[in-house]
Amino acid sequence: MDKPKLFTVGPVWVHPDVLKEMSHQMFSHRGKDYMDLHIEVIKKLKKFMQTGDDIYLSTSSSTGIMEASVRNCVEKNVLNLICGAFGTRFSEVCTSNGRIAKKVEVPWGKANTAEKLDEALAKSDAEAVTVVHNETSTGVMNPLKEIASVVKKYDVLFLVDVVSSMGGTEIDVDGLGIDVCFFGTQKCMGVPPGLTVVSVSEKALEKAKEIKDRGYYFDFWVMKKYSEKNNTPVTPPIPQMFALSKALDLMFEEGLDNRFKRHKKVAERVREGIKDLGFGVFPDEKYASPTLTCIDTKGVDPKSILQPMKEKGFTLASGYGKIKDQTFRIGNMGWITLEDVNELLENLEDVMKRIQ
Template identity: 60%
Template sequence: MDKPKLFTVGPTYVNEDVREEMKRQMFSHRSSDYVKLHSELIEKLREFLNTENEIFIYTSSSTGCMESGVRNMISDSGTGLSTICGAFGKRFGEIIEQNGRKLVESEVEWGEANRGEQLDEVLSKNPGVEVVTITHCETSTGLLNPLDELCKVAKEHDVLTMVDTVSSMSGTRIEIDKLGIDFCFFGVQKCFSVPPGLAIAVVSKKAMEKAETVKNRGHYFDFLNLKKYNDKNMIPYTPPIPQMFGLSKQLDMIIDEGAGNRFYRHSKISARVRNGCKDLGFGVFPDEKYAAPTLSCISNPLEVDLAEMNSKMKERGFILASGYGKIKDTTFRIGNMGNVTLDDVNEMLENLEEVVG
């Protein structure tokens, strides 16, 4: 790993091979060269994501996908329900409202997981809800929500699911088709370790059918227009070709590693981070039963000066992530997404011990 060593929660460290691949000379996005790149990328994504659903390439960050899901899947004056356990779930709800749809919230305390039982109750009280948003990995609290039970409840109520897999996809197994996820999305700069500028969404047939009935879909994020071009292995507007090359290369490496190996690696390393931090007297912020396998949110019962700690770690070449949102000053975060190895984490923990010791 290059110095400085990135334990951020995205953008994450990018391999030399991927960055080299992104150096290619440009060509027209209406050429046969582009069609080849697009179709190969979709094919590799389909293999790795193990889905039969439509796969869209977005020239945007993941936040753009959130806007796209909201505009295509909730009727003009319809209602979305946001399950919230941190900053990113909260923001998903705000995006629903900012796009003129009605919002119902199903919220728990930061650090707790959204659970099926509560979702069931809120959906029962709000029969008009069309779509449920789920933040799979809540990056602000380092928590992984139980996708299986939340999707099950959503299906029982016959509402569509939009799942934010931004900081979980490729770091843990997500059975898109089996769980019946209607719309899930991620940026490439987290567990995929590609520079930012490109987002991917996976869209079910039901979600596509719903979009046909929604008027206020806009232009840029319109499912129907994206589908029309996707059928020709293109996108409606100019795509970020360098990141597409980068992701294509990275997917080769990911498929080589093997999905199971990759998920196990993330899980083992994040456990090492949490245990190492607890050994130093820190705590784990979220309910540890739901601790995320891709980043750790660490609480500070020691009342260490976290700004000073992060700054000293940076001097030693280790970049950790600050807390986020309302727990910004009382927690810090350590990402282990993508290329981070167990050796990297051990070295980082040794240094952390010296810094706070």
């Protein structure tokens, strides 16, 4: 396989069989050809996401559905769990839509905890809790199961961004009681960007009914109406749907368990390898993500590492936001294997020798 040395955190390297699906000739999205594709994709997604909830396809990036979750499920008050840049973005989306957002924040590199959430909810009138499962800026994977147990104690909706975890670790949407669960196709799903998938519970739909200014584009009820006719309210990104359908086939072929184990093992190898090179793991290792690693360079300028790596043909991800100058990131989303990261680590060792 023509496999570039791409260790980005999304968009990621796309499998050639998936890429091939991007260049189907087009057809009308109101005809039978489209509906057949729609039915097929939704069927596979239900199995993959382990949910009986409605699944809608959105012509948007994940941030669009982040906004949808707020406009449909929060009339006034919301509680945001934050442990990095994307948690902050979720909160920004709430306030820019006129909602009152209460932040429960931990320092970057730490995980959000069930205990802090419990304390906050006990004295809150929030209608919903938002959480970013896997914080791509810090490489933290939040303990979703523990957080979900706390959420279940309260009468609140549970809005979960699984953008950089879905497809890289098990997420039992119904078991966890997630009301709105969304992800783009360009991370662990290994599909080009442009399509976002969201599951929406009955409870979330009921709540949406109470909210008047849901808008049109991101209104779950508009999506539901068309979804019942195996269609979408607006023109969908048909190429990405073909590609997603193929990617799901490949995932089922690999076996979901195998896929999740592979991600875990590969990320462990990355952490081990970078520590051997004298770097640190930026986040609390107890919550280190299985889909990407955020590396503390221990004072070395990240650019002095990423540039020579790029010259060797390896693309890594730079740090994000306020830790940009002290970290870089290695993604292992999608199809990255142990062999791939071993090759990467050898080259990284070589670069470090030349720098020091």
